[in-house]
Amino acid sequence: MSAVLADTAAPAARTGxxxxxxxxxxxxxxxxxxxxxxxxxxxxxxPVYWMMNSAVTPDAILGADTPQLLPVSFTLTNxxxxxTDSGFLNALGMSVxxxxxxxxxxxxxxxxxxxxxxRWRFRGRTSFILAVLFIxxxxxxxxxxxxxxxMSSLGLLNQVIGISVLYVAMLVPFTVWMLRxxxxxxxxxxxxAAMVDGLSRPRAFLRITFxxxxxxxxxxxVYAFLQAWNEFxxxxxxxxxxxxxTLPIWLRSFLSASANRGINWAEVMAASTLIAVPVIxxxxxxxxxxxxxxxSGAVKG
Amino acid sequence: MTLTTGRTAGSDGIAIRRRRTPATPYLLLIxxxxxxxxxxxxxxxxxxxTSLQEFGLMQQFGAPPEFIGLDNYTRIFTDPEVWSVVAKxxxxxxxxxxxxxxxxxxxxVLMRAVPGxxxxxxxxxxxxxxxxxxxxxxxxxxxxxxxxxxxxNWMFVQLGRxxxxxxxxxxxxxxFFLVASLVVIWMSVPFVALSIYAGLTQVSEEVLEAxxxxxxxxxxxxxxxxxxxxxxxxxxxxxxxxxxxxxxxxQIRLLQDAxxxxxxxxxxxxxxxxxxxxxxxxxxxxxxxxxxLVLTMVLSGPYxxxxxxxxxx
Numbered sequence: 001m002s003a004v005l006a007d008t009a010a011p012a013a014r015t016g017x018x019x020x021x022x023x024x025x026x027x028x029x030x031x032x033x034x035x036x037x038x039x040x041x042x043x044x045x046x047p048v049y050w051m052m053n054s055a056v057t058p059d060a061i062l063g064a065d066t067p068q069l070l071p072v073s074f075t076l077t078n079x080x081x082x083x084t085d086s087g088f089l090n091a092l093g094m095s096v097x098x099x100x101x102x103x104x105x106x107x108x109x110x111x112x113x114x115x116x117x118x119r120w121r122f123r124g125r126t127s128f129i130l131a132v133l134f135i136x137x138x139x140x141x142x143x144x145x146x147x148x149x150x151m152s153s154l155g156l157l158n159q160v161i162g163i164s165v166l167y168v169a170m171l172v173p174f175t176v177w178m179l180r181x182x183x184x185x186x187x188x189x190x191x192x193a194a195m196v197d198g199l200s201r202p203r204a205f206l207r208i209t210f211x212x213x214x215x216x217x218x219x220x221x222v223y224a225f226l227q228a229w230n231e232f233x234x235x236x237x238x239x240x241x242x243x244x245x246t247l248p249i250w251l252r253s254f255l256s257a258s259a260n261r262g263i264n265w266a267e268v269m270a271a272s273t274l275i276a277v278p279v280i281x282x283x284x285x286x287x288x289x290x291x292x293x294x295x296s297g298a299v300k301g
Numbered sequence: 302m303t304l305t306t307g308r309t310a311g312s313d314g315i316a317i318r319r320r321r322t323p324a325t326p327y328l329l330l331i332x333x334x335x336x337x338x339x340x341x342x343x344x345x346x347x348x349x350x351t352s353l354q355e356f357g358l359m360q361q362f363g364a365p366p367e368f369i370g371l372d373n374y375t376r377i378f379t380d381p382e383v384w385s386v387v388a389k390x391x392x393x394x395x396x397x398x399x400x401x402x403x404x405x406x407x408x409x410v411l412m413r414a415v416p417g418x419x420x421x422x423x424x425x426x427x428x429x430x431x432x433x434x435x436x437x438x439x440x441x442x443x444x445x446x447x448x449x450x451x452x453x454n455w456m457f458v459q460l461g462r463x464x465x466x467x468x469x470x471x472x473x474x475x476x477f478f479l480v481a482s483l484v485v486i487w488m489s490v491p492f493v494a495l496s497i498y499a500g501l502t503q504v505s506e507e508v509l510e511a512x513x514x515x516x517x518x519x520x521x522x523x524x525x526x527x528x529x530x531x532x533x534x535x536x537x538x539x540x541x542x543x544x545x546x547x548x549x550x551x552q553i554r555l556l557q558d559a560x561x562x563x564x565x566x567x568x569x570x571x572x573x574x575x576x577x578x579x580x581x582x583x584x585x586x587x588x589x590x591x592x593x594l595v596l597t598m599v600l601s602g603p604y605x606x607x608x609x610x611x612x613x614x
Contacts, residue, residue: 034415044487050441050452051437120325128330140550146347147344172336230434248434248436251436284428
């Protein structure tokens with residue numbers, strides 16, 4: 001559309017007429033489309049808004065006949081009571097440990113594998129890539145009963161290490177694929193030039209290539225964080241004990257626990273908000289890469 | 302590809318490279334492969350074995366499992382309940398994937414047509430929805446559709462539908478799946494819309510210019526030029542959406558907590574969960590799991606082929 005406007009403006013500019021630039025004609029169709037666009041934006045933002053609005057509204061007001069659409073009775077009570085809830089803090093600790101261990105292992109393993117497939121052509125490379133691509137599509141639902149059996153016979157149910165191993169296996173494939181692009185993007189010539197200048201191969205790699213890969217590692221790390229932090233399905237099965245709950249599982253039982261005495265939606269929404277905010281922040285940080293990673297090149301062919 | 306040619310000049314390059322670094326790439330793959338074998342390989346192997354064995358209560362108490370061939374498969378796949386679950390899952394998946402991609406495409410085209418600030422607000426709100434963690438999103442939808450104080454029922458009452466006052470959306474199978482679809486669609490449209498929009502912005506201005514000079518109207522440009530050019534993106538996101546909408550265990554499970562009729566609202570993942578964790582029928586659960594895995598593999602074929610092409614490029 002902007003192209004159309006530029007189009008009509010061009011001849012006027014060329015002839016050098018001094019008359020004021022023609023103001024955009026306001027067409028009813030355009031207004032209608034804008035209104036539709038804003039309506040859609042409203043529909044998509046409303047649940048997020050409602051979560052945050054309810055989180056800062058007293059529960060008594062949420063129970064009133066007419067909902068309060070604006071946070072006029074702003075309060076931090078709900079957030080405070082969630083933040084001091086021992087279950088929440090316990091789950092937060094669990095989530096942090098699981099996520100940290102997962103990210104560390106995933107990045108290390110996937111980085112080495114990405115190096116192998118983007119710097120060497122070896123027998124079995126294509127099969128490995130094929131396997132990786134298929135594996136990343138496998139749903140947790142198709143595996144969790146067997147994983148439960150395995151962890152239970154190893155005595156690793158409700159253990160940080162048990163669930164982390166499964167998360168690592170779940171996340172390594174996509175991370176390898178993501179990092180492969182970054183590694184391939186650093187020309188090997190840079191490393192070779194450094195070696196000509198007298199650095200050994202490991203040192204050349206550490207000093208030259210590795211720093212250039214840092215953005216890729218950060219992006220992959222954030223991706224792994226989002227997945228491990230949000231994971232629900234496998235955690236529900238592998239972490240049945242209340243003391244081993246991660247945040248998503250804790251939120252579910254927090255909601256169920258309050259169901260008997262009438263759900264305290266204000267606190268539930270405060271908890272949801274607290275879980276969602278770090279995720280939203282990190283997500284906005286990497287989202288550009290996620291879209292392009294999944295469908296890049298589809299148009300250029 | 303360019304890397305290898307850069308490294309080794311000459312036609313015998315491959316041979317040289319193999320001799321010089323025979324083990325390194327394999328060594329580098331060891332940790333990743335080990336993790337995959339432990340976390341996924343063994344469970345799949347266990348499922349294959351278990352699905353061929355009698356694994357009932359006796360085995361729970363230590364009796365050695367008995368090899369019974371394909372009996373579990375016959376037992377499971379002649380059960381009408383399983384087929385009803387499969388049918389519901391596929392219907393749920395297809396309806397949601399199609400609606401999601403249709404809406405996403407509509408929003409992407411709309412984003413092209415509106416002024417910059419409207420487009421920006423659409424992009425930001427879509428990103429917010431996309432970023433919201435699954436558990437938080439489903440929990441919010443439960444609150445929105447809460448029978449007593451939910452804002453949806455309140456809105457219907459304001460619009461004159463008094464009969465929906467206090468309506469329990471999650472208690473009825475049809476409205477349960479309606480709410481589940483709304484959550485799934487709300488969560489997945491952003492990815493589709495932003496991906497297709499990214500595809501739309503890559504359509505070169507020269508092509509559109511040429512079409513305009515040839516006298517094409519904006520509708521013709523949309524349907525004859527832009528749509529064919531972004532069709533590959535649409536195909537990929539539709540495929541991904543179909544695969545992803547088969548795995549809605551978490552959404553369904555979390556909504557079922559609100560008191561839905563569980564056996565009627567189970568989709569494949571939930572059925573496996575009930576069978577395995579609930580009824581301890583591990584052999585049956587393993588058989589259904591393998592069915593889900595194979596179905597996913599088959600569906601993933603075209604996507605994997607597309608990614609492999611990208612690797613070769």
